[in-house]
Amino acid sequence: MSNKQKRFFLQENEIPTHWYNIQADMINKPMPPLNPKTKEPLKPEDLFPVFAEELCRQELNQKDTWIEIPEEVRDMYKYYRSTPLVRAYGLEKAIDTPAHIYFKNESVSPIGSHKLNSALAQAYYCKKEGVKNITTETGAGQWGAALSYAAKVFGLEAAVYQVKISYEQKPYRRSIMQTFGAQVTPSPSMSTRAGKDILTKYPNHQGSLGTAISEAIELARTTPNCKYTLGSVLSHVALHQTIIGLEAEKQMEMAGEYPDIIVACFGGGSNFGGISFPFMRHTILEGKKTRFIAAEPASCPKLTRGKFIYDFGDEAGYTPLLPMYSLGHNFAPANIHAGGLRYHGAGVIVSQLLKDKYMEAVDIQQLDSFAAGCLFARAEGIIPAPESCHAIAATINEAKRCKETGEEKVILFNLSGHGLIDMSAYDQYLAGDLTNHALTDDEIEKSIENI
Amino acid sequence: MSNKQKRFFLQENEIPTHWYNIQADMINKPMPPLNPKTKEPLKPEDLFPVFAEELCRQELNQKDTWIEIPEEVRDMYKYYRSTPLVRAYGLEKAIDTPAHIYFKNESVSPIGSHKLNSALAQAYYCKKEGVKNITTETGAGQWGAALSYAAKVFGLEAAVYQVKISYEQKPYRRSIMQTFGAQVTPSPSMSTRAGKDILTKYPNHQGSLGTAISEAIELARTTPNCKYTLGSVLSHVALHQTIIGLEAEKQMEMAGEYPDIIVACFGGGSNFGGISFPFMRHTILEGKKTRFIAAEPASCPKLTRGKFIYDFGDEAGYTPLLPMYSLGHNFAPANIHAGGLRYHGAGVIVSQLLKDKYMEAVDIQQLDSFAAGCLFARAEGIIPAPESCHAIAATINEAKRCKETGEEKVILFNLSGHGLIDMSAYDQYLAGDLTNHALTDDEIEKSIENI
Numbered sequence: 085m086s087n088k089q090k091r092f093f094l095q096e097n098e099i100p101t102h103w104y105n106i107q108a109d110m111i112n113k114p115m116p117p118l119n120p121k122t123k124e125p126l127k128p129e130d131l132f133p134v135f136a137e138e139l140c141r142q143e144l145n146q147k148d149t150w151i152e153i154p155e156e157v158r159d160m161y162k163y164y165r166s167t168p169l170v171r172a173y174g175l176e177k178a179i180d181t182p183a184h185i186y187f188k189n190e191s192v193s194p195i196g197s198h199k200l201n202s203a204l205a206q207a208y209y210c211k212k213e214g215v216k217n218i219t220t221e222t223g224a225g226q227w228g229a230a231l232s233y234a235a236k237v238f239g240l241e242a243a244v245y246q247v248k249i250s251y252e253q254k255p256y257r258r259s260i261m262q263t264f265g266a267q268v269t270p271s272p273s274m275s276t277r278a279g280k281d282i283l284t285k286y287p288n289h290q291g292s293l294g295t296a297i298s299e300a301i302e303l304a305r306t307t308p309n310c311k312y313t314l315g316s317v318l319s320h321v322a323l324h325q326t327i328i329g330l331e332a333e334k335q336m337e338m339a340g341e342y343p344d345i346i347v348a349c350f351g352g353g354s355n356f357g358g359i360s361f362p363f364m365r366h367t368i369l370e371g372k373k374t375r376f377i378a379a380e381p382a383s384c385p386k387l388t389r390g391k392f393i394y395d396f397g398d399e400a401g402y403t404p405l406l407p408m409y410s411l412g413h414n415f416a417p418a419n420i421h422a423g424g425l426r427y428h429g430a431g432v433i434v435s436q437l438l439k440d441k442y443m444e445a446v447d448i449q450q451l452d453s454f455a456a457g458c459l460f461a462r463a464e465g466i467i468p469a470p471e472s473c474h475a476i477a478a479t480i481n482e483a484k485r486c487k488e489t490g491e492e493k494v495i496l497f498n499l500s501g502h503g504l505i506d507m508s509a510y511d512q513y514l515a516g517d518l519t520n521h522a523l524t525d526d527e528i529e530k531s532i533e534n535i
Numbered sequence: 536m537s538n539k540q541k542r543f544f545l546q547e548n549e550i551p552t553h554w555y556n557i558q559a560d561m562i563n564k565p566m567p568p569l570n571p572k573t574k575e576p577l578k579p580e581d582l583f584p585v586f587a588e589e590l591c592r593q594e595l596n597q598k599d600t601w602i603e604i605p606e607e608v609r610d611m612y613k614y615y616r617s618t619p620l621v622r623a624y625g626l627e628k629a630i631d632t633p634a635h636i637y638f639k640n641e642s643v644s645p646i647g648s649h650k651l652n653s654a655l656a657q658a659y660y661c662k663k664e665g666v667k668n669i670t671t672e673t674g675a676g677q678w679g680a681a682l683s684y685a686a687k688v689f690g691l692e693a694a695v696y697q698v699k700i701s702y703e704q705k706p707y708r709r710s711i712m713q714t715f716g717a718q719v720t721p722s723p724s725m726s727t728r729a730g731k732d733i734l735t736k737y738p739n740h741q742g743s744l745g746t747a748i749s750e751a752i753e754l755a756r757t758t759p760n761c762k763y764t765l766g767s768v769l770s771h772v773a774l775h776q777t778i779i780g781l782e783a784e785k786q787m788e789m790a791g792e793y794p795d796i797i798v799a800c801f802g803g804g805s806n807f808g809g810i811s812f813p814f815m816r817h818t819i820l821e822g823k824k825t826r827f828i829a830a831e832p833a834s835c836p837k838l839t840r841g842k843f844i845y846d847f848g849d850e851a852g853y854t855p856l857l858p859m860y861s862l863g864h865n866f867a868p869a870n871i872h873a874g875g876l877r878y879h880g881a882g883v884i885v886s887q888l889l890k891d892k893y894m895e896a897v898d899i900q901q902l903d904s905f906a907a908g909c910l911f912a913r914a915e916g917i918i919p920a921p922e923s924c925h926a927i928a929a930t931i932n933e934a935k936r937c938k939e940t941g942e943e944k945v946i947l948f949n950l951s952g953h954g955l956i957d958m959s960a961y962d963q964y965l966a967g968d969l970t971n972h973a974l975t976d977d978e979i980e981k982s983i984e985n986i
Contacts, residue, residue, distance in 0.1 A: 086606055090613035093544050155537055162541035163625075163916055174614075192643050194916035196955065236913050256707070259958035262965055263912055461714055462687045465614055465645035504647065504955050507710035514713055 092335040094166035100330040102150040106361040114432040115407035136209040142320040169335035174463035183486035197501030199230035202324035206313040207234035217310040219243045221296030224423030225257025227315030232266035245271035248291035271296040278400040294399035316352030325358025343496040349474040350378035353431035359498040376443035379478035383521035384417040387445035408435040412531040418521035421509035422470040448474045449520040454513040469501035543786040545617035551781040553601040557812040565883040566858035587660040593771040620786035625914035634937035648952030650681035653775035657764040658685035668761040670694045672747030675874030676708025678766030683717035696722040696750045699742035722747040729851040749851035767803030776809025794947040800925040801829035804882035810949040827894035830929035834972035835868040838896035859886040863982040869972035872960035873921040899925045900971040905964040920952035
């Protein structure tokens with residue numbers, strides 16, 4: 085490769101100054117979230133008791149294509165952005181493909197994942213509006229760690245509800261949050277009504293993102309000067325994550341290529357939307373032919389096997405009703421290691437885009453995801469997060485197809501995070517102790533009916 | 536900071552093409568290593584049975600100022616280099632100092648530390664000379680992880696002896712090595728004579744770097760087509776690490792400043808030498824006034840309280856006799872979390888430079904190191920390795936002095952690695968469970984007499 089460039093960076097003054105709001109460009113706009121009691125479409129004001137006001141306006145903004153990134157947030161982006169766009173020469177060689185594989189390396193954020201892009205924005209708006217405490221939920225802990233640090237940056241106190249099984253299985257992520265000064269509580273806990281109700285019904289409940297969201301929302305509602313923040317699913321989170329794709333667009337230009345295929349793993353949709361939307365803009369406006377592939381776990385297949393329905397975002401039913409591909413808000417996914425992908429629904433923007441066939445979805449089995457992760461680690465030196473392994477597996481599948489057909493397709497995927505805190509998962513995989521998780525159509529049907 | 540640049544990168548074609556060999560410029564050359572039996576100065580050929588031949592020549596090269604980095608190694612450097620030079624605005628603000636603090640962020644290497652710079656070089660030379668297996672020791676596992684990946688890159692098998700207490704306390708690092716396909720054995724083990732001897736004498740021996748080195752050397756000597764590699768102490772390792780300082784020199788120029796003080800933590804000297812030597816060149820040749828500060832742990836104070844003597848590099852006495860500041864090769868340091876700094880001696884180049892007063896050394900207590908690490912994490916978002924915390928503590932001390940005097944000194948330190956795999960250490964620190972480790976003069980005197 086000697087003369088070929090491996091990594092592409094932007095200068096600090098080239099880092100995008102605006103986020104891209106795909107809602108403004110979408111031909112079919114996302115359907116509105118509904119007030120569960122009145123069934124009326126939500127207005128931003130309806131969300132003010134829970135979220136910072138500016139975030140509520142961003143959530144429902146279908147008008148402004150570009151939303152300025154506040155200077156204070158841009159200043160903090162400089163701490164780790166631009167993240168590199170990397171040509172995966174090592175991976176290409178390992179699978180002997182004619183495809184050109186690129187990845188956007190969000191794992192170099194100090195927190196280890198893309199989550200910081202939105203955490204900084206959310207903490208900033210809270211601070212600006214006079215909030216003192218912020219609260220949230222976290223699964224594997226990537227979002228919780230990002231929010232804990234972002235809170236510290238803007239002088240806020242952070243309280244994080246961590247899904248109990250992750251709290252116990254991934255003690256390092258808890259320690260990271262605590263090192264940044266956050267208060268971390270395993271969920272379900274006895275500190276909220278939602279938590280108590282669940283523990284009364286299921287004393288050994290291992291926790292889920294849906295439950296932890298309920299607890300955090302309840303804390304925000306019942307605590308003065310406290311707002312709730314969310315790490316994915318919502319449209320304003322995906323908005324903040326478009327910094328990934330906007331940078332990648334400029335960096336692909338530096339590389340002299342344009343992606344034929346874009347791949348990201350899929351939990352609630354923020355890292356997928358983050359890398360995809362700025363490129364999808366050219367598909368919507370100029371008819372560019374790019375395939376957008378969301379890679380979800382086979383054990384939590386809301387995009388490939390869920391239904392497009394109005395459903396709650398959380399277990400207790402505290403959130404508005406959202407129009408989304410869902411497995412039902414009481415769906416209990418298997419304990420796969422990709423904790424960040426264990427969520428029952430997809431964000432409203434992505435749900436509409438999938439319905440309108442702007443994008444595709446594939447499901448990846450747990451064992452295939454780790455096989456891909458190990459191959460990537462040995463080829464590129466970076467141990468990927470179990471979540472990101474799903475994107476890598478889907479990328480490898482496409483690259484192998486190129487090998488069969490001889491096509492030199494350009495594939496770009498998002499490396500959403502590193503897996504250094506998830507080594508116990510790799511341990512189990514290498515020892516042969518991991519399994520796949522099959523779901524019958526009956527199980528899915530039953531969970532959706534439950535809504 | 537809005538208009539001020541936070542991070543400085545080099546383009547790939549600006550990455551240095553040669554390592555800097557300070558031995559060629561030193562006025563008093565390092566004293567020669569001696570054959571322990573004949574007491575004759577070593578020739579490169581004497582080291583051929585253990586190390587790749589080119590590495591032996593580099594080890595004793597006092598003639599060539601610049602040594603070309605092989606193209607294959609430069610190609611792999613592109614996977615993560617240049618590492619950013621970062622202006623620590625957050626830290627400056629947190630301690631309210633007029634000093635300008637910069638750090639070279641080696642933690643963004645895929646392995647999480649600077650160790651990869653030499654691992655790639657050593658694995659490359661082994662491969663080039665037809666070696667099939669490489670072996671080494673590791674403490675905390677930073678070096679072992681780097682070598683495991685480097686071996687995979689160049690198609691070699693790697694066997695790593697990991698200090699037993701680290702093997703048990705830091706299972707994630709072991710997993711990382713195994714994910715890269717290395718064979719990892721806790722040391723002391725029953726697989727070598729050196730290991731057996733120690734276990735017979737001390738059945739509960741927790742391991743030390745000195746012991747693990749003995750085991751790895753023995754394996755290399757008794758296995759066909761197998762060479763030993765070392766992660767610090769030796770002159771060729773520091774040579775490879777000069778890529779850090781050479782990049783930093785160009786990046787400081789981009790920032791329009793020149794360091795008044797350079798700080799690095801100190802185990803065997805490779806990260807210290809790596810960032811210091813290229814700048815020290817200007818001190819030796821042009822009389823530039825820069826202070827070079829090595830920050831060592833108070834519990835393993837070879838530079839501040841050791842003696843300049845001829846000593847072995849390992850526990851069993853397999854190595855040549857090296858002229859170095861040492862606490863004695865049987866010195867058993869306390870179980871501090873900065874496993875990479877638990878080594879009894881200093882490399883021969885650094886030892887000579889300290890003797891000749893080109894540099895200084897300070898000792899840092901364990902509690903002060905973690906206090907500095909937490910302050911840095913909250914200010915800059917990066918959780919530093921326990922080793923790097925020592926450099927940060929020394930930097931903060933200097934910056935606070937600037938606050939007293941009002942001087943706008945420029946301080947550059949090396950962030951040698953991140954601490955994401957060491958969170959249990961932070962846990963213990965935050966819980967108040969860590970202590971300092973005092974050493975009496977008597978204890979040190981006795982350990983040195985033992986040689």
